[in-house]
Amino acid sequence: MWAYIIRRILATIPVMAIVALFVFSLLYLSPGDPAAVIAGDQATPDDVERIRASLGLDRPYLVRFGAWTWDILRGDLGTSIFTNLPVSTMIQQRIEPTLSLMIVTLILAVTIAIPMGVVAAWKQGTTIDRCVMAFAVLGFSVPVFVVGYVLAYVFALELDWLPVQGYTPISNGFFPWMENLILPAVALGGVYIALIARITRASMLEVLSQDYVRTARAKGAAQPSILFVHALKNAAVPIVTIIGIGFAGLIGGAVVTESVFAIPGLGRLTVDAILRRDYPVIQGVILLFSFAYVLVNLLVDLSYTLFDPRIRY
Amino acid sequence: MKRRNLLAGAASAALAGPALAQPARNRVLTMVPQANLTSLDPIWTTANITRNHGHMIYDTLYGVNGSFQVSPQMAAGHVVEDDGKTVIITLRDGLKFHDGERVRAQDVVPSLTRWMRRNPMAQKLATVTDAVEVVDDKRIRFRLKKPFPLLFQALAQVSNSPAFIMPERVAQTDAFTQVRETIGSGPFAFKTDEFNSGSRVVYTRFADYVPLSSGTPSLTAGPKVVNFDRVEWNIITDAATSAAALQTGEIDWYEQPPPEIQQLLRRNRNVKIEAIDPLPLTAVLRFNHLHAPFNDKKLRQALLPAISQADFMAAVVGDEPQNYDAQCGIFTPGTPLANDAGMSVLNGPRSVDRAKELMRAAGYTNQPMRLIGPTDILAPSALTQVGADLVRRLGFNADIVLTDWGTTVQRRTSREPVDKGGWSMLLTSFSSFDFVNPAAHFPLRGNGTDAWFGWPNVPRLEELRDSWFDAPNLAAEQAIAREMQTVALDELPYIPVGAYKSITALRSNLVDRVSGLALFWGIRRT
Numbered sequence: 001m002w003a004y005i006i007r008r009i010l011a012t013i014p015v016m017a018i019v020a021l022f023v024f025s026l027l028y029l030s031p032g033d034p035a036a037v038i039a040g041d042q043a044t045p046d047d048v049e050r051i052r053a054s055l056g057l058d059r060p061y062l063v064r065f066g067a068w069t070w071d072i073l074r075g076d077l078g079t080s081i082f083t084n085l086p087v088s089t090m091i092q093q094r095i096e097p098t099l100s101l102m103i104v105t106l107i108l109a110v111t112i113a114i115p116m117g118v119v120a121a122w123k124q125g126t127t128i129d130r131c132v133m134a135f136a137v138l139g140f141s142v143p144v145f146v147v148g149y150v151l152a153y154v155f156a157l158e159l160d161w162l163p164v165q166g167y168t169p170i171s172n173g174f175f176p177w178m179e180n181l182i183l184p185a186v187a188l189g190g191v192y193i194a195l196i197a198r199i200t201r202a203s204m205l206e207v208l209s210q211d212y213v214r215t216a217r218a219k220g221a222a223q224p225s226i227l228f229v230h231a232l233k234n235a236a237v238p239i240v241t242i243i244g245i246g247f248a249g250l251i252g253g254a255v256v257t258e259s260v261f262a263i264p265g266l267g268r269l270t271v272d273a274i275l276r277r278d279y280p281v282i283q284g285v286i287l288l289f290s291f292a293y294v295l296v297n298l299l300v301d302l303s304y305t306l307f308d309p310r311i312r313y
Numbered sequence: 314m315k316r317r318n319l320l321a322g323a324a325s326a327a328l329a330g331p332a333l334a335q336p337a338r339n340r341v342l343t344m345v346p347q348a349n350l351t352s353l354d355p356i357w358t359t360a361n362i363t364r365n366h367g368h369m370i371y372d373t374l375y376g377v378n379g380s381f382q383v384s385p386q387m388a389a390g391h392v393v394e395d396d397g398k399t400v401i402i403t404l405r406d407g408l409k410f411h412d413g414e415r416v417r418a419q420d421v422v423p424s425l426t427r428w429m430r431r432n433p434m435a436q437k438l439a440t441v442t443d444a445v446e447v448v449d450d451k452r453i454r455f456r457l458k459k460p461f462p463l464l465f466q467a468l469a470q471v472s473n474s475p476a477f478i479m480p481e482r483v484a485q486t487d488a489f490t491q492v493r494e495t496i497g498s499g500p501f502a503f504k505t506d507e508f509n510s511g512s513r514v515v516y517t518r519f520a521d522y523v524p525l526s527s528g529t530p531s532l533t534a535g536p537k538v539v540n541f542d543r544v545e546w547n548i549i550t551d552a553a554t555s556a557a558a559l560q561t562g563e564i565d566w567y568e569q570p571p572p573e574i575q576q577l578l579r580r581n582r583n584v585k586i587e588a589i590d591p592l593p594l595t596a597v598l599r600f601n602h603l604h605a606p607f608n609d610k611k612l613r614q615a616l617l618p619a620i621s622q623a624d625f626m627a628a629v630v631g632d633e634p635q636n637y638d639a640q641c642g643i644f645t646p647g648t649p650l651a652n653d654a655g656m657s658v659l660n661g662p663r664s665v666d667r668a669k670e671l672m673r674a675a676g677y678t679n680q681p682m683r684l685i686g687p688t689d690i691l692a693p694s695a696l697t698q699v700g701a702d703l704v705r706r707l708g709f710n711a712d713i714v715l716t717d718w719g720t721t722v723q724r725r726t727s728r729e730p731v732d733k734g735g736w737s738m739l740l741t742s743f744s745s746f747d748f749v750n751p752a753a754h755f756p757l758r759g760n761g762t763d764a765w766f767g768w769p770n771v772p773r774l775e776e777l778r779d780s781w782f783d784a785p786n787l788a789a790e791q792a793i794a795r796e797m798q799t800v801a802l803d804e805l806p807y808i809p810v811g812a813y814k815s816i817t818a819l820r821s822n823l824v825d826r827v828s829g830l831a832l833f834w835g836i837r838r839t
Contacts, residue, residue, distance in 0.1 A: 094512075
C-alpha cells in the first residue's frame with residue numbers, strides 16, 4: 001500500500017512537469033499582451049513597448065520558461081504582473097472560499113443524491129423513481145447560473161433570508177460562513193446531485209439483483225439494512241469514482257458560481273488573470289488545480305480498498 | 314418573514330464571543346466599482362480604475378472644478394517671475410503622508426519628474442523645462458525655457474496619470490515600473506492588509522488630512538471633506554448580482570450599471586440613477602492609416618454619409634436620447650473647445666447608398682479589411698457591433714474579429730497589413746477628460762508612427778497642437794480648436810461616432826456626491 005502511494009506521488013512529478021510545459025507554451029502562443037492591458041487605452045505604442053521591456057516580456061521563450069521553471073523548483077510561483085503580489089499570497093487569499101464552496105457543495109450533493117439514488121433503485125419503475133430521474137434530468141439541463149439567479153431572486157431579493165453575494169471567512173463564525181454559502185452550494189450542487197443520484201441508482205440496481213441480496217431478504221433482514229448496509233457498500237466503487245470526477249468538475253462549476261455570487265475564490269482569480277493575461281497567476285493556479293486533481297484521483301483509488309477488500313495495491 | 318440574519322442571529326445566541334471593533338455600518342460606504350483594481354500605480358498605468366484609486370490616496374498640487382477652473386489644492390499659492398519663465402509654488406501647511414511624515418518639496422520634485430515622463434501634457438511641459446528644483450522644504454521652482462501658459466492646468470489634470478504627489482522614496486521609482494508602496498497624502502489611506510484584488514479594496518479616512526478651509530467641493534477642487542470612516546470597493550463582476558446587492562442595501566453604490574440594469578433599478582424607490590459626470594464620454598471609429606484600404610483619404614471620407622451617431626449611441630446607452638449627444642465633434646461636448654466647425658459632414662440626412670457611391674469613386678475594389686473589437690467591455694463592444702453591421706451594409710470585404718479585451722489591445726499594436734494579421738478599423742471610447750483639449754487627445758495626434766494606434770500622419774494637426782500649447786487665452790485656444798476640427802474631419806484620423814453619459818446608481822439616502830467620477834469626499838448619508 002505505502003509503496004503504491006509513494007509510486008503514485010512520484011508519478012505526479014512528470015505529470016506536473018508536462019502540465020507546466022503545456023500551460024507555459026499555451027500562454028506564450030496565445031494572443032494577448034499584459035503590457036498593453038496595463039498601459040491602458042490611452043497609452044502610446046512606445047509606452048506599451050517600454051512596459052513590456054520592464055516586465056521582461058520581450059525576452060525569448062526559452063529564457064522565460066527557464067526562469068519560471070527555476071523559480072517553481074525553488075517553490076516560488078512568481079509575482080503577479082499587475083498587483084505585484086506573490087502568486088502564492090493571492091492563492092492563499094482565494095483558496096478558502098473555493099474550498100468552502102466545494103466542500104459544502106459535495107456534502108450537500110452526497111447527502112441528498114445517495115439516498116435519492118438508493119430509493120429510486122428500490123422503487124424502480126414507480127412514481128418515486130420517475131420523480132427522481134426527472135429531477136436528475138432537470139439538474140443536468142438547467143445551467144448553474146440560471147439556478148443561481150433564481151435562488152438569489154427568491155431567497156435574497158424577495159424573501160430577504162440570505163445575502164445576495166459575498167463570502168464571510170469561517171474564522172468569523174460558522175453561521176455567517178454558512179449563510180453566504182447556502183445559495184451558491186445549492187446552485188452548484190444541482191448538477192452533482194443529479195449525476196450522483198443517477199450513478200447511485202444504476203449501481204444499486206445491479207447490486208440489488210445479486211444472489212446475496214436475495215439471501216439477505218430470505219434471512220429476514222430489514223429493508224434499510226439491505227439497502228444501506230449490504231447493497232450500498234457493494235455499489236460504492238462507481239459512486240466514489242463519480243464523486244471524485246465530480247470534485248474535479250466542481251473546479252469549473254465554481255468559476256460560474258463564484259461570478260454569480262461574487263465569491264472571491266480561485267475560479268474568479270483564474271478568469272480575471274486570463275482576461276488580463278497575468279501569466280504568473282494563470283500558471284500558478286493551473287498548477288495548483290492539476291495537483292489537486294491528481295491528489296483527488298489518488299484518494300479515490302485508495303478509497304476503493306475500503307469498499308472492496310478484494311482490491312489490493 | 315424578512316429575516317436575512319436568521320442564521321447569524323442563531324449564531325450570535327449560540328456562539329457569543331468577543332468581536333473586533335468595527336465602524337458603525339452607517340460610517341461605511343460600499344461601492345461596486347467599474348472594474349477590478351489590479352494595478353496600484355496611477356502613473357504606471359492609465360487605467361481609469363487606478364486613476365480613481367489615485368484620487369483616493371493621493372493629492373495634487375492643483376485641483377480643477379467642474380467648470381475647468383484651476384485652483385490650489387496642496388499648494389498654498391505660486392509666484393510667476395522672469396516673464397513667466399520661473400514659477401515658484403509653495404506648499405500649504407499641515408500636509409502629511411499616511412505614514413505621518415510631512416509632505417516636503419523634496420517629495421514633490423521627484424513626483425513631478427516621474428509624472429513628466431508619462432503624462433502627455435507633462436511630456437510637452439518637459440520639453441520647455443530646464444529644471445524642476447527644490448527651493449526649500451515648502452517651495453519648488455520650475456525654470457522654463459519659455460512661458461508655459463498651461464502649467465497649472467497640467468498640474469491639475471484629473472485623468473491620464475495625474476500629477477499625484479508621492480513620498481520621495483516612492484516617486485524615485487522608474488516611470489515604467491510599478492511602485493511598491495501605497496503611502497499617499499490624500500484624504501483616504503489604503504488598507505494593504507485588506508486588499509484582495511478581484512474581491513475587495515478598502516480605504517480608511519486619513520485622520521490627519523487637512524482639507525482646504527474654504528471653497529466648494531467640485532471635481533478635484535475645493536475642500537475634500539470625508540464623511541465616512543471607511544470606503545469599501547466590492548468587486549462584483551456580474552451586473553445582475555450587483556443590482557440585487559444594491560436593491561437589498563448590501564452595497565450603497567453601483568458605479569456603472571449597464572442600460573438594461575438601469576431600467577430595473579429605476580423601479581426601486583430606494584435607488585437613484587444619475588449621470589456620474591455631467592460631461593459625456595466620446596466614442597471614436599479609428600482607422601489604420603498605414604495600410605490599405607484606409608490609408609486612402611477618399612475611402613475614409615466615403616464612410617461619412619453612412620455614419621449615424623445616434624445608431625452608435627443607442628447601442629451603448631439604449632433608447633434614451635437624453636443620455637447621449639449625436640452631434641459630437643472632436644472635443645468633449647459641453648467643454649470650452651467643443652465647436653461645430655466642419656460638422657456638416659456628420660449632420661444632415663444619412664445615406665448608405667451615397668457612401669457606396671463615394672467608395673466606388675474612391676476606387677474601392679473589394680480589398681479585404683479587418684474590424685477588431687472586444688466582446689467583454691460594454692461600450693466598445695456595442696460600438697463594434699454597430700460598426701460591424703455598417704461595414705457589412707456598405708459592402709466591404711470585411712473580416713470581423715471579436716475577442717476579449719486583452720486580445721484586442723494586443724492586436725491593435727500590430728502594424729502589419731491585413732493579410733499578415735493586422736487590422737483596419739476599431740471602435741472604442743474615451744473619458745470626457747481625455748478630449749477636453751488637444752493635450753491628452755491621443756486619437757487626434759497626427760505624428761505618424763509615434764501616434765496612437767492607427768498611426769495617422771497629419772503634420773497640420775501637430776502644428777496646431779503645438780500652437781495650442783502657446784495660446785495666450787481661451788479665445789485663441791478656441792480658434793485653434795475650430796481649425797483642428799476642420800482638419801480632423803477632412804483628414805479623418807478617426808470619425809467621432811457620438812458622446813454618451815456614464816450612468817451611476819446609488820442608494821437614495823446618499824447626497825452631496827461630487828460629480829465627475831467616483832469620488833468619495835463630499836458624499837454623505839442622510
